[in-house]
Amino acid sequence: MKSVRFLSALLSLLLLLSLVSCRGGEEPIGEPEPLAPLAEPREIPAIEEVTGYGNAPEWTDATLATLTYTVVEGGISIAGYVGEAKALRIPETLDGYRVLAIADGAFAATALTALSLPDSLLHIGKGILSDAASLAYLHTPFLGETPDATQYAGYLFGATSHSDNSLKIPATLKTVSLGGALTEIPAYAFFDCNDLEAILLSPKIASVGKFAFFNCKRLCYIPLDGLREIGEYAFHSCSSLTVLSLGEELLSVGIGAFESCDGLRRMTLPFIGGGSEENAYLGYIFGAAVPEFSRGYYPEELSEILLLDGCRVLGTDAFYECLSLASVRISANTERIGARAFYGCVNLRAIDLPGTLTEIGDNAFMYCYYLESLTFGESNTPLQIGINAFSFCRSLRELVLPDRLTAISNSCFASCDALEQIDLGGVRAVGKNAFRGCAALRGASAREGITLADGNQRLAESLQQ
Numbered sequence: 001m002k003s004v005r006f007l008s009a010l011l012s013l014l015l016l017l018s019l020v021s022c023r024g025g026e027e028p029i030g031e032p033e034p035l036a037p038l039a040e041p042r043e044i045p046a047i048e049e050v051t052g053y054g055n056a057p058e059w060t061d062a063t064l065a066t067l068t069y070t071v072v073e074g075g076i077s078i079a080g081y082v083g084e085a086k087a088l089r090i091p092e093t094l095d096g097y098r099v100l101a102i103a104d105g106a107f108a109a110t111a112l113t114a115l116s117l118p119d120s121l122l123h124i125g126k127g128i129l130s131d132a133a134s135l136a137y138l139h140t141p142f143l144g145e146t147p148d149a150t151q152y153a154g155y156l157f158g159a160t161s162h163s164d165n166s167l168k169i170p171a172t173l174k175t176v177s178l179g180g181a182l183t184e185i186p187a188y189a190f191f192d193c194n195d196l197e198a199i200l201l202s203p204k205i206a207s208v209g210k211f212a213f214f215n216c217k218r219l220c221y222i223p224l225d226g227l228r229e230i231g232e233y234a235f236h237s238c239s240s241l242t243v244l245s246l247g248e249e250l251l252s253v254g255i256g257a258f259e260s261c262d263g264l265r266r267m268t269l270p271f272i273g274g275g276s277e278e279n280a281y282l283g284y285i286f287g288a289a290v291p292e293f294s295r296g297y298y299p300e301e302l303s304e305i306l307l308l309d310g311c312r313v314l315g316t317d318a319f320y321e322c323l324s325l326a327s328v329r330i331s332a333n334t335e336r337i338g339a340r341a342f343y344g345c346v347n348l349r350a351i352d353l354p355g356t357l358t359e360i361g362d363n364a365f366m367y368c369y370y371l372e373s374l375t376f377g378e379s380n381t382p383l384q385i386g387i388n389a390f391s392f393c394r395s396l397r398e399l400v401l402p403d404r405l406t407a408i409s410n411s412c413f414a415s416c417d418a419l420e421q422i423d424l425g426g427v428r429a430v431g432k433n434a435f436r437g438c439a440a441l442r443g444a445s446a447r448e449g450i451t452l453a454d455g456n457q458r459l460a461e462s463l464q465q
Helices: 002-022 047-051 153-157 162-168 282-286 291-296 457-464
Strands: 059-061 067-072 075-081 087-089 097-102 114-116 137-140 175-178 198-201 243-245 266-269 304-307 327-329 350-353 373-376 398-400 421-423 443-445
Touching: 067 097, 153 162, 282 291, 327 350, 373 398, 443 457
Parallel strands: 059 087, 075 097, 087 114, 114 137, 137 175, 175 198, 243 266, 266 304, 304 327, 350 373, 398 421, 421 443
Antiparallel strands: 067 075
């Protein structure tokens, strides 16, 4: 029994030591090579660039003479097209008849390259575009039999479930525009539509369901700044997305919403992670169940993050070990940066901290090896900086601390071994080992009466010079 207890205690001790090592003891990551310069990410193009149609002259409006149809209560149901246009737009009304339905197979096996269905539709038949092998652009008010029925793009092309999208939708289809009364893109709607390049959303659409664009590998254009909710794994494997802009109205993002979006380089975000309070770490939206797993999930070329003004808090582990991150624009309203928020962001080059900031947590910028520029905004708001907050920032050469910072915590700038010049600003007390290992330090200034704890010998010598 004693041996079992001993082994149990030994295992617990080993686990504890491994956690301590990972959270701020010995260096967890080897000295990295700087990132090679990245190509500028592709900006989201204009709609016309992507669709090739828009309101261009190629469109031909349908007439009753070019359609076969039946009269139904309140309007007509289109049964077929007998004209020769390649880009066909069907108006909401034709000779006083409201277009309410499209019958089964109405445009099947046609040579259409573009089709715009009216937002007035109440019913769409099965496989209206079956074997329409040249179709490149489609506008539709919904993706099922009715707005309330099961919705998936393949239905329009004869598929019986979302899993057949890739089999039935022609590879020529590059752009889909969604309008009508749709307020959400349903779960699995474009599942495995791997030839699709652009999605145009009506302003009414506020949410994207789970797995909605799963494996849309060529999708490179979809404006998301008006969304309020994004479901789990919604854009999984959309590897052609390079720029992503999410707006202030967003409330939640499901786990893995952008997992395997390996082409992402630039993101604009209203908060970090799955929401403003829960799962508030970036790795969550890339599929990491806990912050410590994030490193293996980030896109390898994700280099730039822009945070919108509504982002007031960067929580614990917000960007934990995001190795590729080189630039972050922090909101001018940011009030708190949590513990380990930028821990291990080895390629972060510069950070501007606003005057609204009141707290920087323990280990917040630890191991930011290539951080060269650190700027503090001035204000009357007191600022606190935690233990080890900037330790091992080995490229930092000059440091100007704000007047509103009155104390430096233990080991705060330890092992910043390129640091040469320090202006301690309003600091009155320097904690133990705050500048331990800063061997290059040769110049420092401080207010009279400052006190230095043990482990700051090099700083003391610099203040006397």
